[in-house]
Amino acid sequence: MTTSHGPALELDALTKTFNENRAADGVSLTVPRGAMLGLVGPNGAGKTTSLSMAVGLLRPDSGTARVLGVDVWTDPVRAKRHLGVLPDGLSLPERLTAGELLDYWGRLRGLERDLTRTRAEELLRVLELDRAERDGVLVAEYSTGMRKKIGLATALLHAPEVLVLDEPYEAVDPVSARVLTAILRRFTDGGGTVIISSHVMALVEQLTDRVAIIAQGRVLADGTLEQVRGADSTLEDTFVRLVGAREIGEGDLAWLSS
Amino acid sequence: MVELLIKLKFALDRHTPSGTRWLTLALVVGGAALTWYLALNAASDAVRSSLLTLLFTLWAGVWMFAPTLTNGAGVLRPQYFTLLPLDRNRVGVGLLATMFVGVGPVMTLVAMGALVWHSWSADPATLFLGLLGTLALVVFIVSLSRLVFRALGAAMRTRVGMEIASLQWGLIVAGLFFGWVAIQPAIAATDELAARGVEGTAASVLAVLPTSWPVLAVDAAAAGSWGAAFGWLGAFVLLTVVTVVITGRLLAPSVAVRGMRQRSRPWGSRVLEHRGSWLPDTPLGAVIGKELRSWWRDPWRGFELRSALWAGLFVGVLGLISYLPQIAPFAGVIALLIMGMGASNMYGHDGTALWMTVLGQGEDTVRADVRGRQVAVAVLLVPASALLSTVMVFATGEFWAVPYVVAALIAFAGVSNGLSVLLSVVAVAPGTDPHKRVDANDTGDHSFQSWVSLVAIPLLSSPTLLTAAVTMTAGASWVTVPVALLNGGLVAWLLGSLTIRHLERRLPEVFARIRYGGEVAVRSAPAPEGTMLERIERGTLERERESASHE
Numbered sequence: 038m039t040t041s042h043g044p045a046l047e048l049d050a051l052t053k054t055f056n057e058n059r060a061a062d063g064v065s066l067t068v069p070r071g072a073m074l075g076l077v078g079p080n081g082a083g084k085t086t087s088l089s090m091a092v093g094l095l096r097p098d099s100g101t102a103r104v105l106g107v108d109v110w111t112d113p114v115r116a117k118r119h120l121g122v123l124p125d126g127l128s129l130p131e132r133l134t135a136g137e138l139l140d141y142w143g144r145l146r147g148l149e150r151d152l153t154r155t156r157a158e159e160l161l162r163v164l165e166l167d168r169a170e171r172d173g174v175l176v177a178e179y180s181t182g183m184r185k186k187i188g189l190a191t192a193l194l195h196a197p198e199v200l201v202l203d204e205p206y207e208a209v210d211p212v213s214a215r216v217l218t219a220i221l222r223r224f225t226d227g228g229g230t231v232i233i234s235s236h237v238m239a240l241v242e243q244l245t246d247r248v249a250i251i252a253q254g255r256v257l258a259d260g261t262l263e264q265v266r267g268a269d270s271t272l273e274d275t276f277v278r279l280v281g282a283r284e285i286g287e288g289d290l291a292w293l294s295s
Numbered sequence: 296m297v298e299l300l301i302k303l304k305f306a307l308d309r310h311t312p313s314g315t316r317w318l319t320l321a322l323v324v325g326g327a328a329l330t331w332y333l334a335l336n337a338a339s340d341a342v343r344s345s346l347l348t349l350l351f352t353l354w355a356g357v358w359m360f361a362p363t364l365t366n367g368a369g370v371l372r373p374q375y376f377t378l379l380p381l382d383r384n385r386v387g388v389g390l391l392a393t394m395f396v397g398v399g400p401v402m403t404l405v406a407m408g409a410l411v412w413h414s415w416s417a418d419p420a421t422l423f424l425g426l427l428g429t430l431a432l433v434v435f436i437v438s439l440s441r442l443v444f445r446a447l448g449a450a451m452r453t454r455v456g457m458e459i460a461s462l463q464w465g466l467i468v469a470g471l472f473f474g475w476v477a478i479q480p481a482i483a484a485t486d487e488l489a490a491r492g493v494e495g496t497a498a499s500v501l502a503v504l505p506t507s508w509p510v511l512a513v514d515a516a517a518a519g520s521w522g523a524a525f526g527w528l529g530a531f532v533l534l535t536v537v538t539v540v541i542t543g544r545l546l547a548p549s550v551a552v553r554g555m556r557q558r559s560r561p562w563g564s565r566v567l568e569h570r571g572s573w574l575p576d577t578p579l580g581a582v583i584g585k586e587l588r589s590w591w592r593d594p595w596r597g598f599e600l601r602s603a604l605w606a607g608l609f610v611g612v613l614g615l616i617s618y619l620p621q622i623a624p625f626a627g628v629i630a631l632l633i634m635g636m637g638a639s640n641m642y643g644h645d646g647t648a649l650w651m652t653v654l655g656q657g658e659d660t661v662r663a664d665v666r667g668r669q670v671a672v673a674v675l676l677v678p679a680s681a682l683l684s685t686v687m688v689f690a691t692g693e694f695w696a697v698p699y700v701v702a703a704l705i706a707f708a709g710v711s712n713g714l715s716v717l718l719s720v721v722a723v724a725p726g727t728d729p730h731k732r733v734d735a736n737d738t739g740d741h742s743f744q745s746w747v748s749l750v751a752i753p754l755l756s757s758p759t760l761l762t763a764a765v766t767m768t769a770g771a772s773w774v775t776v777p778v779a780l781l782n783g784g785l786v787a788w789l790l791g792s793l794t795i796r797h798l799e800r801r802l803p804e805v806f807a808r809i810r811y812g813g814e815v816a817v818r819s820a821p822a823p824e825g826t827m828l829e830r831i832e833r834g835t836l837e838r839e840r841e842s843a844s845h846e
Contacts, residue, residue: 055815094653095810096803114656122654127647127810128729130585132592134561137584144581145655145663150572173561175592177730184730191651 043106045070045199045230050100051090060086062254063100068232068247073225075241076234077272078251079280084234085125085203087251092122092201104199121197123188125204125234131177135161135187136170139194146195153194160190163216181208189217193224200224202233206240218244238273248272252280296385297392304393323402326354334409340417342492344514347413348507349493351432354406355506356471358440373445373548387547391539394437407432410509417517424516424528428509431528435535436506438542445545451594451732461598465605468633472606473613474500505534561592578660582667583674589644590675593729595738596644599637603630604679611687624696627684628703631676635711635752638672639744641719642805646728649806661802665795668719669712669787677708698772699763702779706759709783710752713790718744720794721828722835725809743835758782797828808836 048066052059061083068074078084089095091102093109093116102109107116130138136157143153161167164186169179176187185208192200200221206214221231221244235241241248242262249259257279258265262272269275330350337343376386394400407429414425447464450456493501501507508531516524574580590596607630614623642649652664684700726732726739753760759779766774798805808816816836825833 055811092654093656094650094803095807114658117654117656120654122650124650127650128645130589130645130648130651131729132589133585137588141581141585142651142655144576144584145578145651145657145660147578147657150576175561 042070044068044103045072045105046091046201046232047103048087048091048100049102051087051097051102052099053086053090053095053097055086059254061090061097064090064251064254064256065100066249066256066259068230070230071225071228072247073221073231073245074233074247074249075245076232076249076251077236077238077241077276078234080236082252083254084251086254088201088203088232088234089124092120093117094122094124118195119198121192121195121200123185123192123200123202123205125207129176129184129187129191132175134170134173134175135166135190138176138187139190142191142194148195156194156196157190160193163220164190165213165216166190182210182213185209186213189220193220198229200229200231202231204235205233206235206237238271238276242272250276250279296381297389300389300393301396304396320398322357323399326357327402327406330354330406330409331412334412337492340413340514340517343413343416344510345492345498345501347409347510348498348501348504350409351407351436351506351510352474352501352504354403355436355439355504358403358436359443359467361440373546376548383547384543387545388543390546391438391441391543394441395433400433400437403436404429404433407436410513413510414513414517417513421513421516421524424509424513424524428512428528428531431532431535432506432509435531435538438535438538442538442542442545445542447598448737449545451598454594457594457597458601461601462605464598464602465607466609468602468606469609469613472610472629473617473619505531508534561588578657578663579667579670582663583670586668586671587674590671593644595732600634600675603634603637603676604683606630606633607680607683611683611690615687615690620691621693621696623687623691624684624693624700625703626687627680627682628700628707630680630683631704631707631711632748632752634672634676634680635707635715636741636745636748638711638715639718639722639748640724640739640741641668641716642723642809643719643725643739643741644729645809646725647806647810648729649809653802653806656802661799662795665716665720665791665798669716669791672715673708673712677704680704680708695772698775699767702759702763702775705776706756706779706783707752709785709787710755711748713787714748714751714755715744717790717794717828718747720798720805721832722747723805723808725812755786756782793828797826797832801829801832 044067046066046068048064051061051064053061064083064087066074066076066087076084076088086095090097090100091109093102093113096110101111104116104119107119109116130141133141139157139160140153143150143157148156158167161170166183166186169183176184179187185205189202189205192202205217209217221233225231231245233241233245246262247260248262248265250257250265258275266272266275269278333346333350334343337346373386373390379386410429410432411422411425414421414428447460450460492498502511508527512524512527512531515521515527572580572584574584590600607626607628610629611623611626614620614626652660681704684704688694688697688700722744724739724741724743727737732738759775759782762778763772763775766772804816
């Protein structure tokens with residue numbers, strides 16, 4: 038049952054092993070309602086794997102996830118109703134225009150035709166994809182940044198309560214990034230919950246109120262920005278302290294400056 | 296550079312598990328052994344000559360088709376070298392050179408060596424022609440194989456290119472079908488083949504094909520016509536050089552824009568402006584709309600659909616103008632069967648876009664996804680194939696065939712429709728993800744599905760086929776039609792339902808198989824004691840794991 042209180046998203050000891058490599062090793066995380074959480078970690082830390090298991094895309098070896106109290110793996114249909122997801126680097130129905138894609142998605146989600154149409158038009162206008170739609174450009178022809186934007190539109194169309202966005206700012210131009218930030222802020226102001234994953238510490242620091250640091254499949258720190266940062270002056274310092282710094286030696290790559 | 300490319304090719308091969316490599320090895324070794332067996336046992340020089348023309352044509356045919364039908368992910372792709380400061384055409388020629396390294400080309404050389412034996416036994420003075428011909432044949436066949444493969448990939452960049460490629464592919468498939476009809480009796484009696492060789496129309500058709508020219512050169516020289524001999528071999532060497540040059544150009548890394556560019560707004564895309572829609576406002580309507588648009592616009596899917604229809608049409612036309620008019624009315628049926636195989640990897644075509652079906656999962660969305668795909672394929676195919684057969688019936692006047700054509704259309708439409716959606720799920724073969732596709736076989740290797748279809752379609756249509764056989768002698772041919780209706784309808788519904796039940800249980804696993812590949816998916820493979828479909832899924836997964844590349 039959906040509970041009216043309690044956390045928006047709970048990752049409960051999620052574990053996954055790929056080819057003898059433990060990509061997620063008992064990942065547990067609790068995201069309160071209305072929060073904006075930044076999930077940060079080095080490349081290959083297990084961010085995407087953890088998020089995929091949390092939203093029902095990848096079945097965990099053990100552990101589970103709950104969205105507004107509904108178990109994603111025992112009651113997927115109800116859990117997914119509350120979720121809006123932007124996965125990273127996956128295909129879309131490539132031979133549709135943005136309008137057709139949103140029309141398909143709205144019908145599949147069981148939205149009324151007129152509601153889908155109104156929302157789709159508004160989303161395309163706000164995300165500046167309306168011109169491409171007028172020209173009948175197919176998703177296959179979109180740039181990487183445009184693909185992120187149409188992905189975001191699919192995540193928002195059914196007005197979910199919890200948004201899970203994997204690298205939403207990657208390849209997005211600065212103007213569109215501001216629009217995206219405004220959208221996310223409006224979403225959390227209205228009571229929605231956002232989880233974003235990113236490599237960019239400054240962005241997470243500026244945008245989110247909660248942070249989780251993940252490395253080698255484990256959660257190293259989790260809490261409000263202030264709690265995680267502690268005595269460090271920036272989140273990057275905390276990140277480097279926890280994950281470990283790698284400096285290049287004096288003589289390394291000397292040929293680059295010759 | 297060539298040496299480096301060859302090393303790179305071996306490195307890629309080392310990282311490719313050896314599943315299909317053994318099959319390929321068995322095929323080429325068996326083929327070479329058969330070639331030599333027939334060359335050594337031929338009753339006379341003339342018989343050996345006709346046999347070699349047939350065998351060399353078969354070798355060329357297999358080389359042309361195999362890379363397109365199977366997944367050559369381990370092969371060096373020209374786009375790996377786009378950013379290197381190297382001359383593009385030199386890279387192209389270098390890449391072509393790497394194609395001559397490996398067991399396949401070596402065994403092909405061994406097989407083509409039968410021409411050396413032919414020249415020696417016909418007249419030792421023609422030996423040098425045999426040697427030259429053998430080398431030219433290997434170069435020609437291997438280059439042609441790459442040429443067809445890359446030309447198909449290049450054709451996918453423009454709409455016109457895709458349409459022309461579909462037409463040509465349809466013609467090749469129809470040609471092979473007819474070629475098979477012509478030579479099948481000869482192949483069926485291999486003992487006699489060694490004694491009598493290839494005779495009649497097949498022999499004259501084979502004689503014109505380029506792979507026969509070196510054989511004709513040896514024959515001409517042995518008969519004393521040295522002028523004709525040099526003419527045949529000269530023409531073949533010239534053709535080989537042209538093929539090598541064109542292939543080298545096609546293999547050069549391309550910097551053109553990937554994918555098909557739209558010049559105008561695609562048909563049916565004003566969904567946000569138009570108020571009405573002819574599709575129901577439900578998940579089923581959503582899937583039908585998406586599928587119809589994808590089949591129509593995606594060059595890879597469009598190629599499957601259009602080449603099936605073209606192949607049907609050409610089979611009809613060839614039947615019409617040749618000695619087999621009774622085949623022509625079944626043109627639509629043939630198109631249906633080919634398309635049934637072409638549609639048997641629908642989820643592989645979608646690639647990781649399946650995440651939308653997983654995350655958009657509602658009460659009835661999985662059912663909608665499966666049934667929607669079935670409806671879309673039927674809508675695209677049934678009217679076109681029925682029209683094709685109707686036209687052919689009137690063109691040939693073979694009205695006796697009408698009840699059988701109608702019954703076959705109905706039965707095969709249902710059976711292949713159900714089977715293709717089932718195979719698309721349990722044997723999904725993920726290729727390169729849709730937004731990164733370049734080459735003709737980037738949609739995944741669906742040769743397994745095609746082989747299963749070849750066996751399963753007649754088996755599942757057996758009630759109709761048996762009724763047709765019985766009623767043909769009893770003179771009540773129309774009885775076959777209701778049987779076909781029941782047969783086709785039931786199989787389409789039943790296999791669709793099985794697919795839905797399977798997918799409802801294992802939707803994330805099917806996605807994992809596409810997203811992460813066989814190694815990861817096999818960890819969550821169904822238990823060996825699971826349902827029949829789960830066992831098939833497990834079997835295909837293990838097969839894929841063996842043959843998949845780590846690319």
